[in-house]
Amino acid sequence: MAIKVKQRSDYTFKYNQKLGRHGWLRLTPAYSVKLVSEIIHKIPPESLILDPFSGTATTGLVAAEQGLQAHCLDINRFLIWLGNAKCRNYSVSELDDLNQRIKTTIHQCKFLINQECWIPNIYNITRWWSTHTLKIIAALRQALVSEFGEPKAGDISSLAWVAFCRLVIETSSAAFNHVSMSFYEQVSRYEIEQIEQLYQVIIETIVNSISYPLAGKATVLYSDSRYSVSNDVKYSHVVTSPPYPNRMSYIRELRPYMYWTKFLDTAKEAGEIDWQAIGGTWGVATSRLQNWDSNGIELSGSLNRIVSQIRESENKNAWLMAKYVDKYFYDMHLHFDNLRHNLQDNAVLSYIVGNSSFYGILVNTEKLLEDSLKQLGYTNIGSQVIRKRNSKKELFEYCVYATWKENIK
Secondary structure, eight states: OOOOOOOGGGGGGGTTSSSSSGGGSOOOTTTOOOHHHHHHTTSOOEEEEEESSOOHHHHHHHHHHTOEEEEEEEEHHHHHHHHHHHTTTOOOHHHHHHHHHHHHHHHHHHHTTSSSSOOOOOOGGGGTHHHHHHHHHHHHHHHHHHOOOOOOOTHHHHHHHHHHHHHHHHSSSEOOSSSOOOSSSSSSOOOOOHHHHHHHHHHHHHHHHHOOOOOSSSEEEOOOOTTTSSOOOOOEEEEEEOSSSOOOOOHHHHHHHHHHTTOOOOOOHHHHHHHHSOOSSSSSHHHHTTOOTTTOOOHHHHHHHHHHHHHHSTTTTHHHHHHHHHHHHHHHHHHHHHGGEEEEEEEEEEEEEOEEEETTEEOOOHHHHHHHHHHHEEEEEEEEEEEEEESSSTTTTEEEEEEEEEEEE
């Protein structure tokens, strides 16, 4: 029988866009604040939450808003910086200082327009911004560097740089009219007065969004989710949404932000990050996939059958996509395996995931992850349909859940 489930846009990134800190920067794969809140609302106040796939720090921020403690992990330095900026409290004196320094920055921008200011090495950059607009944005960036220095963690200047990132994307020709990013045919031209006014509106919006203090605390740390956390902390709950096995590169939407803030210098670096990411497919990640091997680790027979069906399908990329699916579930198995080291007895896991389809072959992500959890000794394993996705009729999002009991190893 077909599953009758609504698409629930309130369970997607769209719900986050006007929710204070959650709406600072748009990232399509970010999962819904509402969905995370419903999961976290049931968690006892003394709990310590882990999000091993932090992304835009939705889990950490929701936890902090609800007075809970959370650690979030990511391999992307930009997302770590952004997440920590979103999850910290700011004093009145810091915000007063920021306001004065923003005025200085905007004033200085006018004097830098005719200078040769640094512009990132983005391929075909005039597809994003007109030459005229680029000159103004580069001048504003130089003024920010002169006043605050380059982006750094734990500093009030993070708000100024987040506002700059938002300005950069709002003045670009990037179009967010579907799940990923495309471009409008025409590139808009902005004058300096428009850039200055837009930047001021953005920074005011950001400052207004942090007017309330966070009752709890969330910290975003660097870590590869495939391996154990380097400390001996034990977590009572895991609430997360890992990448889906759908060949969607998260680095693609982040690139403009990362180039302008110097967290990224070259396309090769973007490929390196995607290679480390589970499900990554950008640049060198695709070429390296051809030589990838599972090191003899055997997963479920269901995965082997799906991988074989994809490999044998009549498509020129079938062999590569079969490897991609195989590696995705191998990496997730590795994650579940090493995660056990950092779990308390009776720790509860909640993973928001989506299934996929390759050449008409359905990849039941939720069932395959359940298989890995069973193989590794987790208990109380199951999944629940969350929503219908805005794509093919057979694609859904699920919450895969499980419990870890230390005495059953």
